[in-house]
Amino acid sequence: QQPVQSPQAVILREGEDAVINCSSSKALYSVHWYRQKHGEAPVFLMILLKGGEQKGHEKISASFNEKKQQSSLYLTASQLSYSGTYFCGTPGGSNYKLTFGKGTLLTVNP
Amino acid sequence: DAEITQSPRHKITETGRQVTLACHQTWNHNNMFWYRQDLGHGLRLIHYSYGVQDTNKGEVSDGYSVSRSNTEDLPLTLESAASSQTSVYFCASSRDRAGDIQYFGAGTRLSVL
Numbered sequence: 001q002q003p004v005q006s007p008q009a010v011i012l013r014e015g016e017d018a019v020i021n022c023s024s025s026k027a028l029y030s031v032h033w034y035r036q037k038h039g040e041a042p043v044f045l046m047i048l049l050k051g052g053e054q055k056g057h058e059k060i061s062a063s064f065n066e067k068k069q070q071s072s073l074y075l076t077a078s079q080l081s082y083s084g085t086y087f088c089g090t091p092g093g094s095n096y097k098l099t100f101g102k103g104t105l106l107t108v109n110p
Numbered sequence: 111d112a113e114i115t116q117s118p119r120h121k122i123t124e125t126g127r128q129v130t131l132a133c134h135q136t137w138n139h140n141n142m143f144w145y146r147q148d149l150g151h152g153l154r155l156i157h158y159s160y161g162v163q164d165t166n167k168g169e170v171s172d173g174y175s176v177s178r179s180n181t182e183d184l185p186l187t188l189e190s191a192a193s194s195q196t197s198v199y200f201c202a203s204s205r206d207r208a209g210d211i212q213y214f215g216a217g218t219r220l221s222v223l
Contacts, residue, residue, distance in 0.1 A: 002152075032211075041200060041214035042153070087152060089212075096141045096160060096204060097168070098212060102152035 001025055003090050005101035012078050012108045020104045022088030023070040031064050031071040032089040032098060042087060045073075078108045112137040116201050116215035123222055129188040131218050133201030141204045142184040143212065146170060146197040153200065159184055160206075191222045 003024045010018050022031060030049050034042040048064035048071050059076040075082055085105050089098035114135040123129050133142065144156040155168030157176040165176050173195060175187045188195055198219050202212040 034212075041216050043214070044211045047211070096206070096210065097143065097155060097158050099155070099169075100145075100153040102150065 002099055003031075003088050003101040005086075005088060005104050007104060008102070009105040010107070012106070014080060014108055014110055015077050016108075018075045018078060018106060020073040020075070020086050020088075020106070021070060022072070022090075022101055023068075024090050026069070026090075028064070028066050028069050028071075028090055030091060031062075032091075033062055033071075033073055034087045034089065034100075035084045036087065036103075037084040045086075075106070078106075080108050080110065082106060083108045114201060114203055114213055114215040116199075116218050119216065119218060121218060121220045123191050123220070125191055125193060125222055127191050129191050129220065131186045131188075131199055131201075131220070133184050133186065133215060134182055135201075135203040135213075135215075136182065137203060137205075137213065138181055139203035139213075140181065140206050141210075142178070143202045143204075144168075144174070144176065144184065144186045145200045145202065146195075147200060147217075148197050156186065156199075157184075188220075191220075193222050196220060196222045 006021045033045040036042040062073045064071045085103040087100045087103045089100045117132045140161045143158040145153040154170045159165050159178040200217045201215040204210045204212045
């Protein structure tokens, strides 16, 4: 079942912060985050594992609450290079495939 | 460097024609995936394979087929192309660990006229 992302789109000015949420109706073992810049392939950002572990990438961090079946991506002091579409992906138990959300379009303006 | 390549990058075809999109990876990954990306739908899984001779249907598999004869390649075939299959197609691969990182190819933009 496809995870639900919110918001669908967000526009920021450089230096502002943003939060992107990902929620699932089924139990989660982990959550993956990918970023796709316009016209390019999705690129892996980070994996969040059970236990509420937080990961970081540049000034991007994320949290995972397996009880609430949701993850949040935090973009701090956004840069122009953060613009793109962010996808969360959830694996189905122990298998290898991911189900991706519909994505959140992030636009950072000067 | 290891990589995953897709060809062609752009393709225009006519309805009813058979089309094959190539995907080749040099990571020696057992897992390979095909997605289509359409506005408002995100990435949807078409087919996937966990090893040679293994293929599985994803959520939008109708009208598509794959075959896996070696570790490196997973070609995607549209048996009889339809306008609804106009999309951007991405291939990805990953190692044999549950929920492992997927590495994506650059994509193929397919237009069916």
